[in-house]
Amino acid sequence: MSSMPLHLMKHPEPLVVARLDPGAEPDWDWQQGPFASLSRTPHETSVVCLAQDVPDGVTVEGPFIGVEVAGPLAFDAVGVMAEILNPLVAVNISVLAFATYDTDWVLVPEGDAAVAVEVWRRAGLIVTPTVLTGRRDS
Template identity: 70%
Template sequence: MPLHLMTHPEPLAIARLDAGDEPSWEWTRGPFASLTRTEHETSIVGLAELVPAGVTTEGPFLGVEVAGPLAFEAVGVMAEILSPLVSAGISVLAMSTFDTDWILVPAGEITTASEAWRKAGLIVTSTTLSSKGDA
């Protein structure tokens, strides 16, 4: 069965803080949010509109969710998703959660990415804006 990818319309950004810093703003709303810490930096992915001015960011991105849940023993999921994007020359940010995988695609490249995935046999659908997770 082909992978099913669901695009989300809310613009996302990845923000960089110094190592050990905590975000001083509400960043957990929206379809996808993530906080990652390393010894060198703190990275936050969340709704672009919530990131305060002056914070180092990249984006906007649109989140693309793999319909899940995916089994932990599944092999090649990211390769199947990323290979068509490599051929199309699209750089993305790939992230995983417990249940599934997410690809953050530059907003201006989402149409090209969707076409590449469809040509590769993946199913691509769009979600609609909702208040789910925004409260």
């Protein structure tokens, strides 16, 4: 890592992780919001998307708050996730971690988000809020 403090951007939209059967395709519009992801293994299909978009009856975990590392990050950057995760381990906050081509993301349980932000700030990270980026059907 560089000597510059790591900058995290906290998105306000609640996200969930949905579990589908192996090879299944989501039958809803899951690609909205600040972060959306579809992952497949031989045992499951997982979808990360806005909580409001998942139909009733789908197995989900969450809600989570998405936290984006200001990027782009170099592929040879070392220690980014450790810098994010180590302060949270000390206060027993579990997260889900994701990488995209340009940056890293963590999903923090919504009920732990305020504590996570405070812990990161005490550890010297910069944490800023972002504006709503997803569709809001209210």
